[in-house]
Amino acid sequence: MRRTLIVTGGSRGIGAGVVRAALRQGWRVCFSWSGNAEAAARLEADCADDAENLLAVRADAADARQTEALFEACAAAFGTPDALFTNAGVIGPIAPTSDLDAADIDHVLSVNVRGTLLACGAFARHAARAPAPGRAIVTMSSIAARTGGMRHAVTYAASKGAIVSLTMGLAKELAPDIRVNAVAPGLIETEMLEQLAGGASPMRALAGQVPLRRLGTCDDVARAVLWLLSGESSYTSGTVVDVAGGR
Numbered sequence: 001m002r003r004t005l006i007v008t009g010g011s012r013g014i015g016a017g018v019v020r021a022a023l024r025q026g027w028r029v030c031f032s033w034s035g036n037a038e039a040a041a042r043l044e045a046d047c048a049d050d051a052e053n054l055l056a057v058r059a060d061a062a063d064a065r066q067t068e069a070l071f072e073a074c075a076a077a078f079g080t081p082d083a084l085f086t087n088a089g090v091i092g093p094i095a096p097t098s099d100l101d102a103a104d105i106d107h108v109l110s111v112n113v114r115g116t117l118l119a120c121g122a123f124a125r126h127a128a129r130a131p132a133p134g135r136a137i138v139t140m141s142s143i144a145a146r147t148g149g150m151r152h153a154v155t156y157a158a159s160k161g162a163i164v165s166l167t168m169g170l171a172k173e174l175a176p177d178i179r180v181n182a183v184a185p186g187l188i189e190t191e192m193l194e195q196l197a198g199g200a201s202p203m204r205a206l207a208g209q210v211p212l213r214r215l216g217t218c219d220d221v222a223r224a225v226l227w228l229l230s231g232e233s234s235y236t237s238g239t240v241v242d243v244a245g246g247r
């Protein structure tokens with residue numbers, strides 16, 4: 001029997017890497033996206049061989065009603081989900097904190113922090129209706145949570161710190177039925193990092209700051225996420241796994 005995984009923000013970058021890797025491992029996957037319909041359609045087309053095991057749902061992670069609709073759509077198509085990866089996230093404006101207004105701050109915190117809490121809450125509610133063993137959540141933090149982040153991305157770093165805290169709390173609150181862990185990537189080659197670095201070439205130059213001397217790939221993160229969602233990590237909960245090339 002195939003197990004079911006929900007990936008928030010699964011249409012591009014790391015989320016799409018996890019969707020592809022999970023399908024290869026035999027999961028059924030329901031992923032959300034919010035603004036870029038083309039990217040979601042491209043991923044569905046790339047995974048056409050697995051179409052019966054894949055569901056794409058437009059759902060803004062920051063919105064409670066849309067998050068509940070995502071879980072209802074998944075339950076209707078595949079049954080109660082076994083696993084959740086809360087990947088949806090935004091970097092926000094790259095600017096000194098003194099230049100930000102309340103709306104800039106609220107946007108980053110509402111997608112990254114409120115969105116993670118809403119999805120974890122929905123997962124716990126659905127899980128409680130149909131108890132089953134082996135359920136797990138992986139949240140998306142960042143090494144920015146402990147470094148303070150790259151220059152002029154302080155709100156983003158703070159949001160990723162909050163994700164570490166809520167991961168620790170949820171690991172206790174949802175035990176023993178659901179394990180909860182976070183991944184904390186370093187510099188992973190995606191559109192978000194390109195935006196943060198200010199272009200493809202400055203992004204590639206960042207590899208020099210990494211002890212392993214390369215940027216991370218979406219597959220590097222996907223392997224850690226799928227391990228944390230699997231029975232191979234059955235005694236691991238409330239941890240943060242860095243995927244950061246030694247940074």
Ligand SMILES: NC(=O)c1ccc[n+]([C@@H]2O[C@H](COP(=O)([O-])OP(=O)(O)OC[C@H]3O[C@@H](n4cnc5c(N)ncnc54)[C@H](OP(=O)(O)O)[C@@H]3O)[C@@H](O)[C@H]2O)c1
Pocket residue numbers: 008009010011012013014015032033034035036037039059060061062087088089090111140141142143184185186187188189190191192193
């Ligand atoms: N890349 C890195 O170096 C790095 C390092 C550490 C942590 N992370 C974290 O990893 C996650 C993914 O990053 P990435 O680099 O893969 O980013 P990305 O390439 O920008 O992809 C972001 C994904 O999230 C979705 N998304 C954004 N806002 C959303 C919302 N409100 N509701 C639902 N989905 C939303 C996007 O879909 P739409 O465009 O359709 O909204 C897209 O699928 C983020 O949480 C990020 O903070 C990244």
